[in-house]
Amino acid sequence: MTGAPTRRTPGTPCWVSLMVHSLSTTQDFYGALFGWTFSPGPQQLGPYVRAYLDNRVVAGIGELPRGRHLPVAWTTYMASDDADATAEQIRACGGTVGVGPLDAGEAGRLVIASDTTGAVFGVWQGGEHLSAELSGEPGTPVWNELLTQDTSTVAKFYAAVFGYDTESVLPAGLDDLTLHLEGRPVAAIHGVGNGLRRDRGPHWMTYFAVEDTDAAARRVAELGGRVVRPPWDASMGRLATVEDPEGAVFTIVAVAR
Template identity: 35%
Template sequence: MAVQPEGTPCWADAMSSDLEGAESFYGEVLGWTFAQARSEFGDRTEAYADGRAVAAVVPPVPGQEGRSPWCLYFAAEDAVATAERIRAHGGEILTGPVRVVDLGSMCLARDPGGVVFGLWQAGTHEGFQAVAEPGAYTWAEIFTRDPATSDAFFSSVFSYRQRHMEDEEGDFRIYDLGERTVLGRMEMGEEFPPEVRPHINVYFGVGDCDEAVARAVGLGGELRFGPMTTPFGRFAAIGDPQGASFSVIDTGTTEGEMPELTDVS
């Protein structure tokens, strides 16, 4: 895939203290295969779906204890300039920007509401080689306890256009880049225990949601929500054996009418 416009989700990695266990779990649940870990890249191990790079598994890194186990990275044309915008709008830079040999430049940041995310300025590694298919990144949602702050921050940093959808379950918005929808934002209500930090929930595509859940639970994972069928697909939230949260979605199984969305001025 080509380099994506700034603000597009372009890569994801899972931080794990048991890399072998993580590879076994995600290999069975999502069908991933893995490259050999490379010490020059901090023992980062790249994951593949049908031979195409879709994510990575990395060991814990000092100074990154505040990040969620799964981290979503957004494309940046100039990571240094984007990091400056993050600071200017009340965010915090946790790591970088730092050059990763010829692969590109990365940065970890936190929004004013506590949501940790990454930036990736592409070099030879452009990001996801497949999206929106089984085993590949398909969708993501910001979960925040301070939606107004997160909305203002992300739209200022990445020039997102916002559309609003509200139902009886809470406040939800989607973020668009031009005419392309790239991200969702969900308010964390009282149903989220205080110990659950603001985060970005990453969805990976599967051919059958229920089968993926059964495999995950059988391997020591935890079903946290669902499965539930929506107009966007049948999905479930899962915790891996080390506690990292992610979701799986079968976009071919849908139910109900698409909701109406209202532009936010």
């Protein structure tokens, strides 16, 4: 568990946000699922709220402009000390900068980009707002993983941009890599070959902690979401992949208390 935010090592996932068509409906869903409360955040990109748990900020949700029929998905943001320099490095390594760099009020400076396979991610240079203030508790993001066709090429991109060291995941035969900074695992790349949904393509997956994976998966369905992959046991715990009523996919994992 983490408390008050501190500066994150550049490249560390530090924030997750979601852009949706109906902000109020989405707030109702995540409020009921995770116990989040909400307050207004920076409005530079339109209506936006910060999600809180125990009065500490854990995520952000914004509303897309009317008529913008973009895919709804959680975005993982990597910490940066200089968003402009990181944007230039993304371009130099073959990625694409779609939004920014731009200021989000006094909160910080952001970039939204895509890697060499098209997977979207964000870059966050913290100002008044450095990062999520709580992690490891039910209702908070606890892990981020890139799902892609294969890990070899895209891993080189992320290593060049953010300085990750990569480590293959055992057992042998899995196309999985763990991304390390300063000797600590911070994220992963999961190669799934042709196993990606055709309507999704490569994408970053956010993992949220819950007390009981099976109960949380049932609750998702009760609230109008959908269970994409029913609960299963893995090395990090009991997982389920679900989506909210607008189709944003995320994974839930039970955490030990």
